[in-house]
Amino acid sequence: SGELYCSLPNPRNVHFESINMKNVLHWSAPEGTGDGVLYKVKYAVYGVGKWIRKPECRNINRTWCDLSSETSDHEEQYYASVKAFLNGTCSGWTETTRFNPLTDTQIDPPMVSVSSTDKSISIILTAPEKWKRSPEEESISLLQVYPGLQYNVSVLNKKTKKRWFFSINNNTLVVPWLEPGTAYCVSAQIHVTTPLLDSGFSKEHCIATLKDK
Amino acid sequence: GDALLPAPQNISILSTNMKHFLTWSPVIVQGATVRYSVEFQGEYEREYANGSWIPVSECSSTTATVCNLTEDISATVAYKLRVRAELGAASSPWGTMKGFFTRATTSLTPPVLRVLADGYHLLVELAAMGPTFHFLVLYWRKGQESKVQQKVMREVSSVVHLDTMEAGAEYCVKAQAHVEAINRSSSFSPTQCVRAQGDKSMWL
Amino acid sequence: TAGDKIFHFGACRVSMSMTEIRASFTAIKANIQSRDSIRTLSILSHPHSLHKVKSSDRCCITHHLFTFYVDKVFKHCRTEDSFVNRKISSIANSFLSARRKLGQCREQNNCVCGEESMEKFKQILANYEGLNVTSAAMKSLGELDIFLDWME
Numbered sequence: 001s002g003e004l005y006c007s008l009p010n011p012r013n014v015h016f017e018s019i020n021m022k023n024v025l026h027w028s029a030p031e032g033t034g035d036g037v038l039y040k041v042k043y044a045v046y047g048v049g050k051w052i053r054k055p056e057c058r059n060i061n062r063t064w065c066d067l068s069s070e071t072s073d074h075e076e077q078y079y080a081s082v083k084a085f086l087n088g089t090c091s092g093w094t095e096t097t098r099f100n101p102l103t104d105t106q107i108d109p110p111m112v113s114v115s116s117t118d119k120s121i122s123i124i125l126t127a128p129e130k131w132k133r134s135p136e137e138e139s140i141s142l143l144q145v146y147p148g149l150q151y152n153v154s155v156l157n158k159k160t161k162k163r164w165f166f167s168i169n170n171n172t173l174v175v176p177w178l179e180p181g182t183a184y185c186v187s188a189q190i191h192v193t194t195p196l197l198d199s200g201f202s203k204e205h206c207i208a209t210l211k212d213k
Numbered sequence: 214g215d216a217l218l219p220a221p222q223n224i225s226i227l228s229t230n231m232k233h234f235l236t237w238s239p240v241i242v243q244g245a246t247v248r249y250s251v252e253f254q255g256e257y258e259r260e261y262a263n264g265s266w267i268p269v270s271e272c273s274s275t276t277a278t279v280c281n282l283t284e285d286i287s288a289t290v291a292y293k294l295r296v297r298a299e300l301g302a303a304s305s306p307w308g309t310m311k312g313f314f315t316r317a318t319t320s321l322t323p324p325v326l327r328v329l330a331d332g333y334h335l336l337v338e339l340a341a342m343g344p345t346f347h348f349l350v351l352y353w354r355k356g357q358e359s360k361v362q363q364k365v366m367r368e369v370s371s372v373v374h375l376d377t378m379e380a381g382a383e384y385c386v387k388a389q390a391h392v393e394a395i396n397r398s399s400s401f402s403p404t405q406c407v408r409a410q411g412d413k414s415m416w417l
Numbered sequence: 418t419a420g421d422k423i424f425h426f427g428a429c430r431v432s433m434s435m436t437e438i439r440a441s442f443t444a445i446k447a448n449i450q451s452r453d454s455i456r457t458l459s460i461l462s463h464p465h466s467l468h469k470v471k472s473s474d475r476c477c478i479t480h481h482l483f484t485f486y487v488d489k490v491f492k493h494c495r496t497e498d499s500f501v502n503r504k505i506s507s508i509a510n511s512f513l514s515a516r517r518k519l520g521q522c523r524e525q526n527n528c529v530c531g532e533e534s535m536e537k538f539k540q541i542l543a544n545y546e547g548l549n550v551t552s553a554a555m556k557s558l559g560e561l562d563i564f565l566d567w568m569e
Contacts, residue, residue: 047459075468077563079456098450098559102566103443148569155374162331164374167366177333177377193367194422194435194569195562196443255510262492267506270499285503287437288510344436394434 008091022131109202118210220308256290321399330407380411426476429522474534483516493554
């Protein structure tokens with residue numbers, strides 16, 4: 001394809017970093033190169049016969065490229081590849097391993113909202129949404145992508161320092177019969193059994209039960 | 214040569230809670246260190262791969278007389294297991310365990326259960342038993358044995374909330390381990406009872 | 418449950434240790450897929466995607482694919498790596514066990530094969546036959562997650 005003789009070392013560690021299926025390609029500069037290196041990116045749907053250039057990531061000097069839109073069908077798998085240019089010479093292409101958006105993504109913790117009465121706290125959990133192109137696009141909850149999704153909820157009694165865990169399938173939890181006027185801190189994690197995917201725990205949301213009337 | 218080195222004897226498998234250990238009697242050669250190598254063969258290897266055997270690298274040229282096969286015996290089919298002795302370049306004939314081993318025959322022990330009451334809340338702690346286990350927890354209010362409730366729990370090694378209790382009432386809990394992969398359950402753990410905060414705040 | 422999935426095919430109920438199969442595959446996925454240099458061909462997902470199989474045909478395609486892997490694929494995947502070979506054995510024996518359970522569904526006549534699904538399966542076999550046997554077997558093994566994702 002009329003490419004120059006490529007004596008530049010290849011880009012290194014070309015890989016996808018994916019969170020909630022926002023799939024961003026990352027890489028490191030070729031060894032021994034400083035500033036001024038430019039890159040171009042292409043990708044391919046595994047099993048389909050052509051590589052596709054990513055125009056927005058042509059002649060870029062950054063070392064990442066957002067391919068979320070191009071890899072949004074999580075029933076497909078993908079490869080991506082990066083080539084470097086510097087002072088009139090170029091490198092070879094460096095490819096990723098095969099990327100499976102369904103199993104190779106990382107899931108964010110759920111959103112946690114907590115309210116309380118004098119003797120109970122109510123917890124509502126919201127699973128993160130799959131990445132989408134624009135706010136107008138229809139939202140897809142990861143609950144729809146991973147039907148076996150469950151929540152682990154931790155409830156810490158700040159007075160007694162005792163922590164309880166709940167494992168629930170639906171997204172609401174009411175913990176009754178608590179001590180009035182006591183602070184409780186709640187955090188939650190998403191657990192998917194197969195494929196095995198666990199989010200981290202959310203940050204703690206603390207709330208106090210109302211004082212006894 | 215090989216004829217001097219007898220095959221290991223008393224080859225047997227010790228399988229508890231889906232953890233499988235092959236053991237055998239040592240081959241004694243005065244003044245020498247005898248080593249052993251272990252291989253396994255699943256039903257697939259017998260039926261579709263010309264009866265091939267697969268070496269277990271952690272138990273190749275080992276001086277131990279036990280080998281952990283848990284990671285390798287991870288399908289519910291019949292396995293054949295063998296071990297041979299090695300001394301320098303010489304190796305004994307293979308000693309093959311009699312019959313087959315299938316993990317469905319593993320012995321299952323009741324889970325280690327700890328029951329707590331925290332105010333009006335009934336809590337349990339179950340020692341993890343491995344990725345293939347989940348737990349069936351039964352609980353009831355003392356005196357209302359006909360109204361037993363149950364909860365299925367995955368591996369848990371933290372304090373898990375079971376239910377809320379009525380003030381002063383006593384609740385009893387027992388649990389059994391279940392392995393879906395072999396569709397078997399352990400016997401139940403001993404029953405433990407605790408009392409909710411309220412009229413008689415007392416631990417049993 | 419602890420990663421064991423209960424699959425319903427009509428009235429037929431089959432439990433499979435998907436977590437164990439997935440754990441074994443995940444452990445060797447990078448190794449196996451790196452041996453497959455053909456990016457532009459797929460055995461399972463192109464030109465026909467498994468995801469377009471009608472739900473009534475799921476049992477049939479699942480049983481055919483288990484048979485495909487047991488009869489054709491695993492035996493040609495022996496590698497020089499002992500760890501990889503042990504994981505392949507684990508998957509192969511799990512597939513054998515799962516296929517036996519699925520066989521019971523066929524006996525209960527819950528595993529009907531529609532014309533459309535047979536076409537898809539023929540395409541899969543054609544894709545497989547289009548490569549030399551070792552490449553085809555390694556590629557098929559590298560696509561195991563496509564099968565597992567679809568099943569789940």
